[in-house]
Amino acid sequence: MGQSLIQFKRRSPGVTSCQPDRSGDGDMDSPRMRRPINNLKHLSLAFLAVAAMFAAFVLSADTLAAETSRRPNIVVILGDDLGFADMGSYGSEIKTPNLDSLANDGVRFTNFYTHASCSPTRSLLLSGVDTHQNGLGNMDEWTAPNQQGVSGYEGYLNDQVVTLPQLLKDAGYHTYMVGKWHLGKAPEQIPAARGFERDFSLLDGAGSYWDMTNFTAASPRSVFTEDGRYLTQLPKDYYATKTYTDKLIEFIDANQGDGKPFFAYVAHQAPHDPYHLPQEWRNRHVGEYDKGWDALRQERLRRQIELGILPSDTQLAERMWFLPDPIVLAPAPRALLGKKMELYAGMVENLDFHVGRLIDHLKKIGEYDNTIFIVFGDNGAEGTDLFKMIAGSPGSRDYLFAAINWSQTHPNAWGDPGSYVGYGPMWAQASMTPFSQYKGWLAEGGIRNALIVSGPAVKRAKGSINHGLLHVADIMPTLLEIAGASYPKSQQGSKLPALMGKSWGPLLAGQADAVRTEQDYLAWELFGNRAVRQGEWKLRWQFKPYGKGGWELFNVAKDPAEREDVAARNPEKVKALMALWDDYVATNNVILPSRSVFETLEDQLPMRVPVESGYPPLIYKRQFVPPQEMMADPKP
């Protein structure tokens, strides 16, 4: 790490600059004090001297606290499966005034990359090290046979890395976590073991928002920890988003005033499916989405362009070829599919509300102005029907479990315990406007997300937008720099892998518009899909039919929707990026999985065909109306 561009004064606890004055009238060892105290004047002077000493000591302690607190608090807010275009400040019609207020106070970024699914992104955030080294080379749920037993593919955040909260704690921060962990369940893998002083955590990747019900007969109960203890039950009136916020506020208040800053990792479960939502949040957009996903994407893109999020010539990605143009749908499916999006919008608005509660509380206790907020979604929006994957087919063990626990299928029950609603690929694409595809894939719709940073570290114009290339792994070096901490070379005698990210210090300080050069590159691999980005270019390999089963090249600066594969026209660029891919594989011990969740997808989906506007004309034909003057009744 170079010289810090983000200057916050750090003082070691217990070291004061204002030692009690041991000279002059206050010096108890001075000759004058050794003289007999023979009159009231002298007695009074002595009393005053003691009082002055005490006052000086108290003052020095206050000054210490004030100076120490100049290091900012840090709040990282993660929206689980929150899409690029789901916040108002990124063009959404969903009302997110609190998140937008952070954007207005800070900076929005448009070229920020996460990973394609949740636990890999979280591992990058908390370790700063590539997934193939930190244990999330594959998701725990999909570790391939050839990856099992290999370091870097444990399926949890392994002990080869040191975590951000651990380093911040060592640097004098309180470290709190609330929400979804998904980085291991064993005692040595839980938040308390990985650097968090206080936590209230869902260890699973998802589950009910209302109780401990999970998805399968083999793993029927969600596992929670609180301060390192596995919970036997949840608090009364538990609702995930609310309870996580309550707990965090409680953690903050418990240590408020001790002079130490805090790092809070707010890993909200929302808006991940199932869309469990209090009744009063479900009907805020009734009928608003009956217009369909194409219209919504167009509206969001228009606003994104107006806001300056995207260039004016940005095109929407193709609608997924297996989805219909909503124009052909009857009112019933429009309404029902729209209702799913209504529920999702409610999830996001409820999330925003609770973020607002946290912001308000920090303002109330005087900490808001000294708090850095980092807000983003952990991957693309979810377009896959997870429930279908989980529940299996009739006769299976998990189907029976779902029949008992997850069968509240009536639309009026959506949001209740026992209901499972996800909004499907059509709305996921809308959440990822203007990009192609969604969570799980390495198209832009799977890995490019909104990012808001606000707080005292940000010296850029309030409400500004930056288009520099950023990565979630940058957050660790950035926050270490802000905290005045450093990344150690080794841990308990073992050499630590190098951080892969770059500090955003110069960028936030307004001294640079990007932290990466044209030569720097980013790379991803998950489920066998691969991608490399360097400068404007992106090389991508994806399973058919989402990809071609071969390398494709896109200029994502000009074509962020990845509409046109230009590999054939740019063989040299392909070759150059392939070399970077090889470098990435060698550096990070990337082992392509021998099995993949996507391996049979081509056999399950309709044949991929281009989706072209207005085709086929048949479905857009209207009733022919002849000229009035040429109409006649039949002749007798």
Place this chain on the structure above:
Amino acid sequence: MRIDTYHMKPFPWLGMIVATMLVVGTLCPSQAQAQVPARFYWKTLSGTNAVPLIVESLTGNTNPFDPAHNVSADADIDATLTLMGYAKFFPLLDRAAMAAVLLPMGRISGDVTVVGRAFSESVNGFGDPMLEFVVNVIGPPAQMNIPDALRYAPGFSVDLLVDLALPIGEYDDDQALNIGQNRWYGRLGLPIIWQLGPWVPGRRTTLELLPAVWLFGDNDDYVGQTMETDPLFQLDAHLTRDLTEHFWGSLDGAWYSGGEATINGVSGEKLDNIGLGLTFGYQINDNLNLTVSYKSTINDDAPDDLRMDNLMVSFVYGWHKLIEGSRRLKDEE
């Protein structure tokens, strides 16, 4: 990983509407005209048609075909009543409305004493057809299309109800017991539905009230005499609850007050009676709904108290052209 396009297909959703439509008990059984069961005034998709077939077995000291429930002391009356009808749901100024016609028919027998004369009689045939009109005045707008139906939940809704019986049923002026009533009569009411909790099949709970007043014309030829009847106030109450998605139950209560009959200037007793009952409803399929209920008066020890018990089985067949068309397409798949 599989992408499911199930939700794009129209029929599953239309089928759901069918279920919704008939779970709401489209034109659920009308009892002996003076009483209606729980869930009778639930709303459904505009354009829906329904035909009820209701069979009732009644005993008591009053003519069940006569909503005035004139008590005949020491009478012992048995009746088998069948009601058939037709109802149509339609929008009226954006409000849900229903128009229906109900035709009672059946047989009745018993011993009756009228102004000191004892009659032992048995009659059968058609009763007075009743026209009914209901329009919602407080509550959600009419369900004009399937999305409206999907989003419907009654919340707190109030209807305006108007009934009018046409005095064309079979009537024999020599008899005290008749199926037709030989007079105009009708009802004004305010059906109230109060949704308690979620509107999810399997979990719906409602408190339903029907305050109503029955108004009666004179029967100028009641066994050769004139019968006048004061207005009768009636309050029906039902606490209903889904037991499963297709099965529901209801605790029923009814309070009758007024309805003092005067025959040739001789006044009878005012009614002040309470009846309690139990209803179970079951949706047999997308079109057919079954209801079974029993109701009995409770404070009926005195000779002049209203005494009536009623076992009722009803079938209601409902349809909507959109649903039927979708079913035909589905059957082709």
